Amino acid sequence: MAEPALSIRGLTKVYGNGFHALKGIDLDVEQGDFFAMLGPNGAGKSTTLGVVCSLVQKTAGQVSIFGIDIDRDFPRAKYHLGVVPQEFNFNQFENVSDIVLAQAGYYGMSRREALPRAKQLLTDLGLWDKRNGNALMLSGGMKRRLMIARALMHRPKLLILDEPTAGVDIELRRSMWEYMRRINREEGTTIILTTHYLEEAESLCRNVAIINHGEIIRNTSVRGLLAELDTETFLLDLAHPVYELPDVAGFEVRQVDSAQLAVVVHRGQRMNDIFTALSEKDIQVVSMRNRANRLEEMFVSMVEQGNEDKAAAERAEARA
């Protein structure tokens, strides 16, 4: 069996102020995967990825990239790694092509090899026309794409994207998704994505790890996680206004406004039943959609549960 693209065992990070950012994380990301790492702010996602790309020093634990232990041969492991960080981290006074070509140089790529690669990536990411312009003049979305182009210059086999579409408009976000899907599908690049847009994780990723308080609380497939959802809330848009909340046996119905109802559907219940019941009351439904992203519902309930467990443990500890 092929080595995992990323293997983490017992990863622990304690910062100088005593904060336990990571509490012995174990994680495997298989080659070719599109993997989501989710968690609230301060959960430990960026610290984990910071250790993987040598920006954060671990306190304990083992990290291997394509079977290469970073404690033994980090430089060789780094060849396989491309990083798109959360914050802009290029010299904004340099021009676009200088930024990507310098990155190629740091990986030992000759100018002859780097120039066509830079042209291809900047063209693919819609930045070729801006190549001679100052990076400072780029829009936020362009700067994000520049960081993706830079990270891909040396053809990494593992690409880490730390909130790559933060602050990017919807149209651009979708084009970036398409690009990420393409490099994952066609070039076999393993991608690890952290994001706060759970729709993004649901749409792009096959597997997911949820981190909270420095621990992985779930590590499973996105499909498997969604299958665990017990309830979903649907919003029903009505053809005519309704001023009195209809009573539908077996279903929890709430009125959003006169033209919209919210229906909570439990596992095993059929949507047909609610449509039939509403029809009998002469209420016509013209369209329907999920109230919220399904993964988001799952994520919020898991994180809230985790927070409650932690608070309970702290109360018990205080009593003891």
Place this chain on the structure above:
Amino acid sequence: MNPTQTAIALWTLVHKEIKRFTRIWPQTLLPPSITMTMYFIIFGSLIGSRIGEMDGFSYMDFIVPGLIMMAVITNSYSNVASSFFSNKFQRSIEEMMVSPMPNWVILAGFVLGGMARGLGVGLIVTIVSLFFTRISVAHPVLTIGVVVLTAALFSIGGFINALLGKKFDDISIVPTFILTPLTYLGGVFYSISLLPTFWQGVSMLNPILYMVNVFRYGFLGVSDIPVGWALAAIFTFIVVLFGIALWMLENGKGIRS
């Protein structure tokens, strides 16, 4: 990295550094040229003509090596300090940290960039001095050798300062409160033989005195101190500071959390 890749990475960094300071030449190359021209006019021509000879040379001839060295020292130091700190501040240092480039290449790249600026400004000041005096070089190899070593030493110093710095003020404290006084008291404008014995002894603790004197010896053939000692001191400082800077990089001091 194999040797070819290492060479490409080093050249990339050096080229980037040279491109940086030449792009902003009105901030990096022009001001020291103007300042040194002022020194030549005021101290060399106007006041120097009343001072007479120093160590058997006209005052202008005496201060030329010191002023060249002063320009090399301050520019080597400030180039690396400001460039590396700016990389830290903008987080573009992460571009290098995530790459497989060895730490010694990162250090050498910034140091060579600082040396390029220091020596470049030194050359400009030398050219400016030709408008005021005729320069003769008694020991060319020694002269070039000592100026190159000095540029390297202060570039490494600037690197350590930038590694330790947490805000922009931190990279101006050392040049303002340590480097400039040591340079002025390092025999740029006078021979330490003019000082009382006690202050001569104190001056011997100033590392810049050794560099200025050896450099002046290269030009004029006279020095306040033994040249061999001075060279050994410069070389020792370079080895020790390079080792400290590399250790700090390896351990992520100032750049890794």
